[in-house]
Amino acid sequence: MDSRAGESVEMVSVDRLAAADLDPVTPDDVLSWVALPERGQADVETLAAAAERARRSHRILIGIGTPSADLEELLDALSFTFHDGTVDHLNTVQVSSIEDAAAEVDKAVGATPLASMTCTGLLRMTESLRVRDGLVAESLAYSTLQSGPEFTRWLKGDRRHGQSDSGESIRVRRDGDRLTVVLDRPTMHNAIDAAMRDQLVDALDLALIDDTIEDVVLCGRGKSFCSGGFLDEFGSTPDPATAHLIRTQHRPGEQLHRLAQRMGPRCVAHVHGAVIGGGLEIAAFAGSVVADPQSFFRLPEVSMGLIPGAGGTVSVSRRVGRWRAAWMMLTGNAIDAETALRWNLVDDVHTASPAI
Structure with a gap:
């Protein structure tokens, strides 16, 4: 370690990285910082090594x-x-203070090192996999973490989100060749519980089965598009293996991906307000994502000792790149609609929404 980017962050030089493998990971040591050389200060062979x-x-x-x-x-x-600096590059994150940004990541990874390492490793893996295979890999990693100490610790905390609604929480409307699917739990900011997920799967099945449907619109009613998974149900399945089976059989994100392959941008997600966790992960599979200017986007699962489990390691990383996806997942930081548009997380920003 030869330099520092803050009081608690030690740096590895490129020469050191090129010379020998770094220390293996341990449960409490998974993160290293690499000091980039100035242009021309490292030779091609060293950089390649x-x-x-x-x-x-x-x-x-x-x-x-x-x-x-x-x-x-x-x-x-x-x-x-x-x-x-001013460079806007796919595999970088621009920050106003490197010292503050590094300290934030150091703290976040230190709180959930197992989930953090699993997340970044999975992102590397899924970028070379087909969507379906990536979703299976994500679910297996998610199930592994469900039995880990970090998620167990989170479960012991106060995570109450409110009572689950009874009745229909998905509204479906057919207008000619257009199918509109509305998340309709506005009092819960459209948090997705098991019943809502199953209803969403049924609604998207309609579009997959019926070739006369040429447009699909996914949107949400109320102040938010979707605040993520319904927290009271996290960890409620009998065991992680059963949870994996349920996830592989009920994947609205994969359904939306298949519809986007067929319809292109005519498979559109209109998002507004909070677009968090599973809500963001599913919407990112759409052929086009249109965001309200006041939308904000977060992936908080790593802080819970998990990883995104509704397809986000596949859908979000394919839109913004695995590097910015990793930053969003490790920190849980929110980005605004303007940043989401610049990063290609959304395709357009305007106020029109069919359900607000």
Whole structure:
């Protein structure tokens, strides 16, 4: 360790990374910081060797420094890179204070190191898998973490979200060749419980079965598109293996992906207000995502000792890249509609929504 980006964050040089493998991960040591060299200060062979060792490592590797063309292979191999310049690059996250941003990630990863390492490793894996295979891998990783100490600790906390509603929580409307599917639990900010998920699966099945449906619109009623999963049901399945079976048989995100393959941008998700967790993960599979200007987007599952479990390691990473997806997942930070548009998480920003 040869330099620091803050009082508690130790840095690894590219020369050190290229020379030998970093320490193996342990349950309380999964993160390393890599100091990027200035343009021209490292030779091609050293950068290539550093990138290769980064790809082999199970550690979370976060770069700090100024991106440049000669660093592209290394930037691609890292989990992501912080910089405070003006470059808007797919595998970097621009921040106003590198020291503050690094301290925030250090604290977040320190709180849930097992979930954090699982998340970044899975993101590397799913970027080369087909959507269906990526969803299976995500579910298996999610089930593994459900039996882990970090999620167990979260379950013991106060996570009460309110009572689950009875009755229909999905409204479906057919207008000619258009099917509109509305999340309709407005008092719960459209939090997705098991009943709502099953109704959503049934609604999307209609569009998959009926070839005369040429447009699908997914939207939400109330102040929010969707605040994520219904927290009171987290950990309520009999065991992680059963939970995996349920997830693989009830995947609205995969259904929306299949519809997007058939319809392209005519399979559209209109989002507004809170677009959190599973709500974001599902919507990101749509052929087009249109956001209200006041929308905000978060993926908080890693802080609970889990990973996104509704397809987000596949859908979100395919939109924003695995690097920015990793930053969103590790920190749980919200991004606004303007950032979401710049990062390609959404395709358009305007106020029109069919359900608000």
